[in-house]
Amino acid sequence: MKFRSVFDIIGPVMIGPSSSHTAGAARIGLMARQLYGRQPKWAKIHLYGSFAKTYKGHGTDVALIGGLLSYDTDDERIKDAYKYAEEVGMNVEFVEEEGSAEHPNTARIRLGDDDGEFELVGISIGGGKAEITELNGFELRLTGQSPAILIMHDDRYGAIASVSKVLAEYEINIGHMEVSRKELGSDAMMIIETDGRLPAGVMEELKTCDHIKQVVTISD
Amino acid sequence: MFKSISELIQITEDKNIPISEVMIQQEVEETGKPREEIVAEMGRNLDVMEKAVEDGMNGVKSRSGLTGGDAVLIKKYMEEQESLSGNLLLDVVSKAVATNEVNAAMGTICATPTAGSAGCVPGVLFGLKPRLKPTRDQMIRFLFTSGAFGQVIANNASISGAAGGCQAEVGSAAGMASAAAVEMAGGSPQQSAEAMAITLKNMLGLVCDPVAGLVEVPCVKRNAMGSSQAIVSADLALAGVTSRIPTDEVIGAMFKIGQSMSPALKETGEGGLAATPTGKALAAKIFGPAMGKE
Numbered sequence: 006m007k008f009r010s011v012f013d014i015i016g017p018v019m020i021g022p023s024s025s026h027t028a029g030a031a032r033i034g035l036m037a038r039q040l041y042g043r044q045p046k047w048a049k050i051h052l053y054g055s056f057a058k059t060y061k062g063h064g065t066d067v068a069l070i071g072g073l074l075s076y077d078t079d080d081e082r083i084k085d086a087y088k089y090a091e092e093v094g095m096n097v098e099f100v101e102e103e104g105s106a107e108h109p110n111t112a113r114i115r116l117g118d119d120d121g122e123f124e125l126v127g128i129s130i131g132g133g134k135a136e137i138t139e140l141n142g143f144e145l146r147l148t149g150q151s152p153a154i155l156i157m158h159d160d161r162y163g164a165i166a167s168v169s170k171v172l173a174e175y176e177i178n179i180g181h182m183e184v185s186r187k188e189l190g191s192d193a194m195m196i197i198e199t200d201g202r203l204p205a206g207v208m209e210e211l212k213t214c215d216h217i218k219q220v221v222t223i224s225d
Numbered sequence: 226m227f228k229s230i231s232e233l234i235q236i237t238e239d240k241n242i243p244i245s246e247v248m249i250q251q252e253v254e255e256t257g258k259p260r261e262e263i264v265a266e267m268g269r270n271l272d273v274m275e276k277a278v279e280d281g282m283n284g285v286k287s288r289s290g291l292t293g294g295d296a297v298l299i300k301k302y303m304e305e306q307e308s309l310s311g312n313l314l315l316d317v318v319s320k321a322v323a324t325n326e327v328n329a330a331m332g333t334i335c336a337t338p339t340a341g342s343a344g345c346v347p348g349v350l351f352g353l354k355p356r357l358k359p360t361r362d363q364m365i366r367f368l369f370t371s372g373a374f375g376q377v378i379a380n381n382a383s384i385s386g387a388a389g390g391c392q393a394e395v396g397s398a399a400g401m402a403s404a405a406a407v408e409m410a411g412g413s414p415q416q417s418a419e420a421m422a423i424t425l426k427n428m429l430g431l432v433c434d435p436v437a438g439l440v441e442v443p444c445v446k447r448n449a450m451g452s453s454q455a456i457v458s459a460d461l462a463l464a465g466v467t468s469r470i471p472t473d474e475v476i477g478a479m480f481k482i483g484q485s486m487s488p489a490l491k492e493t494g495e496g497g498l499a500a501t502p503t504g505k506a507l508a509a510k511i512f513g514p515a516m517g518k519e
Contacts, residue, residue, distance in 0.1 A: 008380050009255050011373070012372075013376070014337070015335065018336075021327065021328030022287075023341055025385050055387040059435070059438025059494045061438070062438035063440065079333060083331075109387040131383060131385025131388060132338045
């Protein structure tokens, strides 16, 4: 069941004109911004399918930029997102891809600054809902509907156990969890969707766990 | 969690509660949020819808200039002469149009279930308001009932034009609105389901072919017609007319039709009305010659 809440159907409150191409795009941008964890200096956004064909008319571009500026779907600044991007010094480039992606509304976003780059794929699945399906080469499914923790770590014994031990100590219930790795013993990633909001301190403690390289969160 | 319309209707009969109540209780269960918080959130959505109707009735214009001002024309026409279809129906239609004109002008709306189809549900609700005189609670319930029917469509077919064509957007919205109208008018849950089936059957195969890729032409007028169908279907169901094909099977048909629809007819702005000589000329005028090409 992809649609579990009545507010997926009656909602979101948003700036028009398109739930999939404007609100969904803003959500993809916002999740990207939260996962990157800071304001990127530049963004290169590849658009596929219906996104590539109609983004100008739907304001998909301003919505994605608005999301990258941490604006929510009902933020009226979305209309003038190019101007605000310039103000914070974020350079944005769009690429219309000819090839098709698995989903008709797909964006591949590369973000970066002097400290590092990052790449993800987001899809807009209708009614303003969006999912992140790929992050730095890892396949995943992140909806942004619940608070989530993303942990990049080394593929070693005990990494998962040390993380789940911390969550248990804070009495955080795990709603959905995925683990994946590029190859045996190399880079790995955990993605954990939690039921409640994350208490202060838990993030700092997770960062001190064994074999953990990076911890980021996104809120709902 | 109900997965089909038949399951939804079964719950209303087993518990002897309206559809809106099933939806509220399920939302409490799914999210763990208190009931008051959920009802208050829906109340805020209702307020956004009311504001959008108001703004549109005062007249707005989209950036492209393709849409805006039709809600004002309809209102004026109703004031100056007796309409053919009757003032309730035209009032519904004008409010649906008003909402979508605000949406096209990058105003604030509540997606129901999507932005392109955001006019049908508020159009029907605020158009019926003078006639049925609902309380605020009943108006909020109208939205929960719409959401319950929309959720089944979203999980079993689609509410995305890019995935299922306009039948998935305006079709779903009109079907949801007709079902909720039946409940607000005092009909049974089964009659709500019949109304949705009747509406959806008439929307099957509707393509998503926006001119220049904009949510304007033909979206605004499709909301006008969708909202009018919702009212007529609600009346048919209240009269005791039933659908020979059960609602869940109509939704199943809608899913398969969406899958077999050409991508040119699913929100790419490449087929249908978008590909007409005038459609292409408008695209070229708005975005430059590159957009007008095949």
